[in-house]
Amino acid sequence: MVNKNVKDSRNMGRATTSTILRSPSNSKITKRSMHATNSSMMDNIPRELLIEILCRLAHTSFTDIHNAKLSCKDFHEAAEDPCVYQNMSLDNFPLVAWKPLTKKEEAFFTKCQDCQNPEIPYRQAVLDYFTGKGPKSALAHLQGALNANHIGALYVTCIILLFSGEDELKACGMKLMAGMKKSKYVRGKLKEHRDRLKSMLRTMWVENPALRRRPVCCTKQDNHRRRSSWEDMVDDADVHCEGCSVDSEIKFLLDSLPRL
Structure with a gap:
């Protein structure tokens, strides 16, 4: 009887935990907590250091810096710094454009030029x-x-x-x-x-x-x-x-x- 009660209590604990984790309200709380944690971590990084990191990333790959901008608000804001555009890699863009540039592409190249890339x-x-x-x-x-x-x-x-x-x-x-x-x-x-x-x-x-x-x-005549x-x-x-x-x-x- 005792073993059965213990077993039932464990099952009840797992069921209760599962129910809490699956609860929509708890999911929102968890997301808010994670967002708050990420925000606090970003607040501890000096903006100058974040910009320096993004500059190096931009110099390596346009795709990577684009994905970084989409990851969070802090990255997006820091990636708009002129220093980042000054170091932006253009390897993803062909040297000769075989079709007219879109308005976004024109704006991007104009900003790179204005930032003296x-x-x-x-x-x-x-x-x-x-x-x-x-x-x-x-x-x-x-x-x-x-x-x-x-x-x-x-x-x-x-x-x-x-x-x-x-x-x-x-x-x-x-x-x-x-x-x-x-x-x-x-x-x-x-x-x-x-x-x-x-x-x-x-x-x-x-x-x-x-x-x-x-x-x-x-112009030497020997075989050096x-x-x-x-x-x-x-x-x-x-x-x-x-x-x-x-x-x-x-x-x-x-x-x-x-x-x-």
Whole structure:
């Protein structure tokens, strides 16, 4: 009898707990409690720190920052900070729009431009130079991105100088490119920017006639540059010949282009 009473009391406890959890009113209480807990946690995070976190997220992925904005009110408000738009990744958007932009897309790009996102002038410079509009227009746009220390903009600037056809500008491009490879941090970022540039070139018509004249930077007559392959030298920090190092970058670029 005692065991039966104990068993019945346990069943009653489980039933009572189940009933409480399934109760609509209790569900509302639970949601309010969770919302209050989340709000208190967000209140403890300094706004400057939250914006910094969202800036890094925006730089990595537009999709992730968009999802973060939808997650809660605090994220949505912080993500509207100009600093976030300044660091916003535009990789999800094609370089060449094959259909007119929607009003939301136009507003988004306008805000990125107003917040001085360096991707805006960088993308325009790539489009201008590789479609044959001339180096002056491209270099003018690149200057805006260079002011924000955009590594991809420095890389494309080097390419423009190397293919300029003028010895003085070519020498300047070689010096800049060699300097990029001497920096461990920049060298680590080069592959990322090479791949991004290669992806952009695949979405556009490359018509710049200057790219048909391949510059040669290493003029030494010995076999010091005879490695297993040119590709091995692109990321090789031990290549002491600046001309060889730059020639490897030129080869990589030309191999990435469609046939002109």
